[in-house]
Amino acid sequence: MNLQLRTVTRDEPADALGAAPVSLRLAEFAAGFAYDAIPVKARERAKYLILDAVGIALASTHYDFAHRTLSGISTLAEGGNCSVIGMTQRLPLRDAVLMNGVLVHGLDYDDTHIDAIVHPTASALPCAFGVAEHVGASGSDLLAGYVLGVEVVTRLGMAAKGGFHRFGFHPTGIAGHFSCALQAGWLQGLSARQLMMAQGIAGSTAAASQEFLEEGAWNKRMHPGWAGVAGITAASLARGGFIGPSRAYEGRFALFKSHLHEQEAEVDYAKITAGLGETWEVAATAVKPFPICHLLHACADSALELGRKHGLKAADIERIHALLPRETLHLVAEPEANKLKPASSYDAKFSAQFVVAACFVRGRFGLAELESDALADAEILGLAQKVKCQVDPHATFPRYFSGGVVVATRDGREFRHHEPVNRGAGERALTGDEITAKFWQNAGLVVSRSRAGQIRDAVLDMDRLSAREFARALCGR
Numbered sequence: 001m002n003l004q005l006r007t008v009t010r011d012e013p014a015d016a017l018g019a020a021p022v023s024l025r026l027a028e029f030a031a032g033f034a035y036d037a038i039p040v041k042a043r044e045r046a047k048y049l050i051l052d053a054v055g056i057a058l059a060s061t062h063y064d065f066a067h068r069t070l071s072g073i074s075t076l077a078e079g080g081n082c083s084v085i086g087m088t089q090r091l092p093l094r095d096a097v098l099m100n101g102v103l104v105h106g107l108d109y110d111d112t113h114i115d116a117i118v119h120p121t122a123s124a125l126p127c128a129f130g131v132a133e134h135v136g137a138s139g140s141d142l143l144a145g146y147v148l149g150v151e152v153v154t155r156l157g158m159a160a161k162g163g164f165h166r167f168g169f170h171p172t173g174i175a176g177h178f179s180c181a182l183q184a185g186w187l188q189g190l191s192a193r194q195l196m197m198a199q200g201i202a203g204s205t206a207a208a209s210q211e212f213l214e215e216g217a218w219n220k221r222m223h224p225g226w227a228g229v230a231g232i233t234a235a236s237l238a239r240g241g242f243i244g245p246s247r248a249y250e251g252r253f254a255l256f257k258s259h260l261h262e263q264e265a266e267v268d269y270a271k272i273t274a275g276l277g278e279t280w281e282v283a284a285t286a287v288k289p290f291p292i293c294h295l296l297h298a299c300a301d302s303a304l305e306l307g308r309k310h311g312l313k314a315a316d317i318e319r320i321h322a323l324l325p326r327e328t329l330h331l332v333a334e335p336e337a338n339k340l341k342p343a344s345s346y347d348a349k350f351s352a353q354f355v356v357a358a359c360f361v362r363g364r365f366g367l368a369e370l371e372s373d374a375l376a377d378a379e380i381l382g383l384a385q386k387v388k389c390q391v392d393p394h395a396t397f398p399r400y401f402s403g404g405v406v407v408a409t410r411d412g413r414e415f416r417h418h419e420p421v422n423r424g425a426g427e428r429a430l431t432g433d434e435i436t437a438k439f440w441q442n443a444g445l446v447v448s449r450s451r452a453g454q455i456r457d458a459v460l461d462m463d464r465l466s467a468r469e470f471a472r473a474l475c476g477r
Helices: 022-031 040-060 064-074 093-105 120-135 139-160 172-187 192-202 219-239 255-266 294-310 326-332 336-340 345-349 352-362 378-384 432-443 449-460 467-475
Strands: 317-324 387-391 403-409 414-419
Touching (some): 040 093, 120 139, 120 172, 139 172, 139 255, 172 255, 336 352
């Protein structure tokens, strides 16, 4: 079943070219959206993406940042009956959505849509989960609300063509405000006009600075959940009759012009509504095999492959060239002083130098390689000094997050490996079994095997449960 966009009538808002505003077209799509419109394969893939996210959220509860976040939120939260994944606390709706967003995104281990350069599940799942539980929706509506969010947030990112990053914005924390407004509104039964208003309102809250990269700060962790907070707020205001602008995307001071300035001319507005109801971006979302910035995965795999194949040790290596797409160097290779000696685990996730060195020294890269002993490992830090980041002449970015490594040894040999398609993306997508294996590993940090199995079964059968039954399964009550 394909969902068609309704023909616009004369009394509806229109842009300068006479066409319906993008926000109205998205609103019309959302208003007519339904679980049955989602192909079975897309539904099944969505469940595995949710399983991946739930496993990560459970693992996050093992770390200090999760409990510090909960402590901060709890000083403001009064009452509430919404669930937090892997925890017993109950919070008000928006606080629970913020907390769940931090849990899903806090380890930077969650999925990425490569073309959009956004983390779709990190905003789509907490928002859909929270609102569906709050209103007593079915599990099938929860799943549909999640898919709706993924389809919108990815298209907004795709339209920007990487522009948000160039201006210092984290696109997940921008595009997610709009998609969450549509998700929350759809789950609450808003009309098309109200959904249009909700997007306009969300446009006033959409900002997510990447300044965290300079110091390894925690801000990025809250961006997806905050998008849910903003989206729910926008939808609720629109439901009450609050008026928002109709041209949230293409207007004179709207999203793309205000964030991209003169580069707004490069925005592909057609991508925002292209293929809605026909092409399912949920199926194109890549699951991460490493708990690091997705832009570094090809370099990590290249380093691991060379280490395994040639038995290379840190003592053998004279120098390393990490090959990365030009557009990504400012994110993962600069400023060099910060990247050579990461100040925190979060800093290390965005350091090509540290990641490549750790792969050679440890022969792996998992959550353990982000612990304090790894950050202080003299062998890793010494080898990181020998890593120089260069532009990859064979980059396939932005289609894929390609990369490679060239190693020169002390005895004069040279080895190289290049990954044109990063593992987890495109034809190298992780299978359901591989995603489940990742889930077992992450969930195993905090729950028993039998408990993890119950959670897995609930996720893969979520459309046969109610949202509240699903919430109880995830939170152990």
